[in-house]
Amino acid sequence: MSGQDGPSMRDSGGSKYAVRMDGITKRFPGVVANDDVDFAVERGTVHALVGENGAGKTTLMNVLYGLYEPTEGTVYVDGRPREFDSPRDAIDAGVGMIHQHFMLVDPMTVAENLVLGVEPTKWFGLVTDEAQAVADTRELAERYGFDIDPTERVQEISVGEQQRVEILKALYRGAEVLVLDEPTAVLTPQEVESLFAVFEELVAEGKTIVFITHKLGEALTAADDISVLRDGRLVGTVRAGETTREELATMMVGREVLLEVTSEPADRGPETLAVDDLVVTDDRGVRAVDGVSFAVQAGEVFGVAGVDGNGQSELVEAVTGLRQPESGAVTLAGEEITHDSRRERIEAGVSYIAEDRQHRSLVLEYDLLRNGLLGGQTLPEFSDGRLIDWGRTRSFVERVIEEYDVRPPDASASARSLSGGNQQKMVVGREFERDPVLMVASHPTRGVDIGSIEFVHNRLLDLRTEGVAVLLVSSKLEEVQRLADRMAVMYDGRFVDVVDPDAVTEEEVGLLMAGEYPDDYERGEGEKRATTEDRPTDTANID
Numbered sequence: 454m455s456g457q458d459g460p461s462m463r464d465s466g467g468s469k470y471a472v473r474m475d476g477i478t479k480r481f482p483g484v485v486a487n488d489d490v491d492f493a494v495e496r497g498t499v500h501a502l503v504g505e506n507g508a509g510k511t512t513l514m515n516v517l518y519g520l521y522e523p524t525e526g527t528v529y530v531d532g533r534p535r536e537f538d539s540p541r542d543a544i545d546a547g548v549g550m551i552h553q554h555f556m557l558v559d560p561m562t563v564a565e566n567l568v569l570g571v572e573p574t575k576w577f578g579l580v581t582d583e584a585q586a587v588a589d590t591r592e593l594a595e596r597y598g599f600d601i602d603p604t605e606r607v608q609e610i611s612v613g614e615q616q617r618v619e620i621l622k623a624l625y626r627g628a629e630v631l632v633l634d635e636p637t638a639v640l641t642p643q644e645v646e647s648l649f650a651v652f653e654e655l656v657a658e659g660k661t662i663v664f665i666t667h668k669l670g671e672a673l674t675a676a677d678d679i680s681v682l683r684d685g686r687l688v689g690t691v692r693a694g695e696t697t698r699e700e701l702a703t704m705m706v707g708r709e710v711l712l713e714v715t716s717e718p719a720d721r722g723p724e725t726l727a728v729d730d731l732v733v734t735d736d737r738g739v740r741a742v743d744g745v746s747f748a749v750q751a752g753e754v755f756g757v758a759g760v761d762g763n764g765q766s767e768l769v770e771a772v773t774g775l776r777q778p779e780s781g782a783v784t785l786a787g788e789e790i791t792h793d794s795r796r797e798r799i800e801a802g803v804s805y806i807a808e809d810r811q812h813r814s815l816v817l818e819y820d821l822l823r824n825g826l827l828g829g830q831t832l833p834e835f836s837d838g839r840l841i842d843w844g845r846t847r848s849f850v851e852r853v854i855e856e857y858d859v860r861p862p863d864a865s866a867s868a869r870s871l872s873g874g875n876q877q878k879m880v881v882g883r884e885f886e887r888d889p890v891l892m893v894a895s896h897p898t899r900g901v902d903i904g905s906i907e908f909v910h911n912r913l914l915d916l917r918t919e920g921v922a923v924l925l926v927s928s929k930l931e932e933v934q935r936l937a938d939r940m941a942v943m944y945d946g947r948f949v950d951v952v953d954p955d956a957v958t959e960e961e962v963g964l965l966m967a968g969e970y971p972d973d974y975e976r977g978e979g980e981k982r983a984t985t986e987d988r989p990t991d992t993a994n995i996d
Contacts, residue, residue, distance in 0.1 A: 470529070471496040471630050471661040472517065472548070477526035479512055486512040488685040490526070494630070494678075499652050499662040501672035501693070504682035505705055505903055506874035510665045513682070514632050517663075518550040519543035530630070549623025550632040555615050559608035563618050564590040566607055567625055593621055597654055611967075612760065613644035620651065624660075631655065633664040637671055639761055642930065642963035649675045667903070669698045670931075681705055706904045722751025723786075725922035726772070726891055731781035733767040741767035743946035744781070749891070754913065754923040756937030756954070758930050759966050764946040765926050766808060769895045772924065773805045774798040775813070785891060799828050802890035806881055806897045808926075810873075814880040817869035821859070824868050825850030825883050832887070849886070857882035858905070874901045885912055892916055895926045910936060930962060944968040950976055 472494040479487040487509045494500045504510050515521045517528060519537030528535050530546045537543045540550070557566050564586040573585040590603035599617050607615060616636065623631055637645045652662050652675055666672055672679050673693050680690040681704040688704045726749040733742035741764040749755040757765055770776035772783055774795035783791045785801055793801070807813030815824050826846050829835050835846050850864050857878045859871070868876060881897060894913065898906045913936060917923055927933050933940055934954040941948045942965040949965045961971045970976070 469495060471531065472663070473529040473532075474513070474517065475527045475529070477513060477516055477528070478524045479509075479516055479521055480524045485685055487516070487523075490682070490685070490687045492680060492687060493690075494661055494663055496661055497656055497659055498677040499656060499664070499675055501676035501679045502663060502665045502682065503667065503669065503672050503679060503701065503705060506667075506901055507872045508682040508705070509685040510682055511634055514550065514634065514663065514665060517543065518548060518632060544623075544626050544628070547627055547629035548632065549626060549628030549630070551616065551619040551623060551634065551636065553635040553638055555619050557607045557615055557618060560606060562604055562606055563601055563610070564603035566618055567593075567603075567622050569622075571626065589625070590621070593625060597621070597624070597651070597658070599651075611644070612639050613641070613647060616640070616644075616648065617651065620655075629659070630661045630663065633662070635666060636664055637666065637668065639928065641760060641966045642959045643967070644963075645671070669701050672701070673698065683707060702903055708904070720752055720920070722920050724748050725751045725786055726924065727782075727784040728768075728772065729782045729784070731768070731771060731783065732779040733764070733771045733776060734779055735767055740779075741946050742771065742778070745943075745946075745948055746781075747941060747948065747951065749922045749924055751890075751922050752917055752920045753939070754917050754925055754937045756933035756940040757924070757926045757943055758933040758940055758962060759928075759943035761928050763943050765895075765943055768943070769805075769808070769893060769924075769926055773803060773893050796828070796831065800831060802888070804884040804887050804889035804892050806884050806892075806894045808895040808899065810876050810880050815868045815876060818867060820865050820867055821854065821871075821879060822847060822850050822864040824879065825853060825864070827883070829887065850883075853879065853882035853886055856886075857908070874905065877901045878905055881909055881912075885916065889916075889921055892921055892923045893926075894923060896928060897925070898927075898929070898932065930959065930966075934959075934962070942966055
């Protein structure tokens with residue numbers, strides 16, 4: 454293992470490394486994002502960069518890509534010291550970066566996106582040579598084995614194909630080093646497998662890959678080497694074949710982390726939530742939820758898996774009172790609440806962790822005291838119906854801050870001053886501690902660190918054991934499979950199937966997420982409401 458306390462890489466020769474970053478420090482006002490980091494990537498390898506939320510991973514790669522200028526330290530590419538004033542300089546040096554949110558123009562074709570800004574021309578540079586752009590795109594795609602139609606519009610291709618267009622864009626501009634930020638976040642399992650095959654093809658061509666991830670299993674599968682950052686410092690670099698998930702988790706957090714936790718089966722209670730033939734439109738008036746029906750019992754975790762954008766957000770908003778359905782019914786403990794307000798649902802015991810914490814769960818200008826009260830102003834534990842009891846509110850908020858390790862541990866701190874992970878912990882703590890009868894958890898571990906994921910998973914299972922009904926929606930397939938008693942797979946606004954997570958493989962779920970049924974697949978419950986069966990054991994996997 455190499456790391457901050459091990460032998461320095463500053464004496465290493467440049468020829469071995471495609472990229473070397475020596476003593477990189479990046480300071481922002483009040484924050485040291487990277488602290489004297491030595492980071493090196495061997496030529497022709499796949500290198501994973503892992504760490505908790507806020508560990509400095511993306512900042513370090515943004516320095517490499519020229520988006521940030523280092524406060525201290527030197528960047529070497531192919532053994533030569535480089536100073537990048539912009540991404541254009543990094544691209545010219547052979548470094549390309551594919552961001553988590555793609556930088557493509559949806560109405561344009563694949564070829565038009567590929568050459569954007571560096572278009573081939575004809576007639577003395579007066580006109581873009583569209584035929585040449587298509588030919589260049591087709592030739593590059595065939596070289597790397599990408600099955601992509603250059604004439605197809607980006608808005609009409611899958612997310613996995615869009616990612617390949619981003620990779621081709623970088624290659625077209627001469628990238629020898631490709632940096633990918635959380636590249637699997639929006640992919641199905643099959644698309645993840647295809648991406649890793651692309652890594653192998655690129656490495657075989659002599660390219661070098663660096664990818665940022667929080668999924669330890671994927672780092673171990675796809676990488677040759679893995680570097681771990683913690684609190685802005687490099688903890689160490691290890692060979693993927695010589696370490697384990699447990700060792701990596703300990704490096705990331707600084708303590709032993711339980712990657713799997715068990716829970717005793719909960720006694721199923723009565724039906725808490727029932728959704729019947731629900732139809733919901735999105736902000737454009739397009740039908741996003743198309744006749745969905747399901748039920749969740751007390752003491753059950755009902756999971757919804759699927760690639761983002763298939764109606765999950767609109768379904769959750771209809772259940773929690775943030776969006777009115779076009780038709781259908783939502784019932785809580787036998788009482789119809791289809792048209793009840795969000796406040797009425799909070800008073801009825803519906804807690805909600807929103808997928809967009811900054812717009813749905815927090816007022817960023819408010820301090821944590823007022824954010825801890827948010828939505829609960831009329832609950833009897835905080836108000837007598839006329840006045841808010843600020844003493845009891847402060848006790849509640851301080852307990853949430855302590856138990857959920859919100860940093861800084863200061864009820865007077867503004868929500869805006871917190872990192873994204875600490876904002877999420879504040880929201881999770883507030884909603885968990887309100888004694889709900891129904892917990893709607895939409896991406897509950899998005900943006901939180903590995904230790905906090907462990908805590909949130911345990912707490913969700915505790916709620917289940919306590920008889921709370923849990924509706925869990927997450928883009929992390931492993932999270933849904935490990936925590937849910939039953940799992941619906943949502944595609945294009947409908948439940949493709951409702952299954953026992955233990956009875957289906959990841960590959961089968963991946964096909965369902967793409968709207969396809971595997972060969973010889975026996976459909977489970979479809980879209981009908983069904984009773985659940987006790988499962989002997991639940992495990993929570995942080996990946």
